[in-house]
Amino acid sequence: MKTLLITALLGVTVLASGCTSTRRSITHVRTESDKAYIAYAEWDQGLGTWISGTNDRSKVKRCSINPDNSLSCEEAEELNALLNP
DSSP, rough: OHHHHHHHHHHHHHHHHHHHEEEEEEEEEEEEETTTEEEEEEEEETHHHHHHHHEEEEEEEEEEEOOSSOEEEOOHHHHHHHOOO
């Protein structure tokens, strides 16, 4: 009986801890001539987040608009540090 209980607890722990994925949702887009700023929310979602929390983060990407209307983006580290102390 004790072995069955330990095995069940171990199975629940493994399922609850390893099944998370990162989700993102764009919250705002701003363009200025040849630059664009994309703000988005990012959080963890899955079975284990009801125990560990979702770890919500706000982020900004700074993008250059290329002549073919594609974007070249990089994280705005200084803004992200201010948004997520």
